[in-house]
Amino acid sequence: MGNLNRFKTYKKLNAFVGIDLNRYQSGQNKKGDSINRRGNTNARLVEFEMIRSMLRNKGRIKNHLVDYYYKLKKPPYYKHDLVALIACANHLNRTIINLVRTNQVYDYNKTSH
Known part of the structure; x- marks a missing residue:
């Protein structure tokens, strides 16, 4: 991704990666939200693999992103796997x-859960 200081906000980083939401609305028609996918495909793949790696290592390393993923999978949310992964990538x-x-430096004890 290069120098991260060039992104002023996390929304610009999301747009670079291609996980920002794409909304379509015309009159009464509303299409469901989906990710844009216009960003860097390799960066998006790396982020998803980072999240999946965190999920695989959940027993060894505490991480607030893993806690957030499992929060989205429980009631009343019931998010699908890919939707929860995109939400975690946004959080990441x-x-x-x-x-x-x-x-x-990242510290689990300093994060809000």
Whole structure:
């Protein structure tokens, strides 16, 4: 992804990766939200694999993104796997941008769960 300081907000990073939402609305017609997929395919694949790797290692490493994923899978949310992965990737981008801006290292105990 290069220098992350070039992204002013996490929304711009989401657009670069291609996971920003694409909405279509015309009059009374409303199409369901879907991701844009116009961004960098390799970056999107890397982010999804990072999330999947975090899910595989959930017993060894505590992570708030894994907690968020399983929160989305429980009632009353019942999100599908890909929808939950995209939401976690959005959360990951927010976390990355915040850590880069504040020049900090990730600490599970400092995060809000």
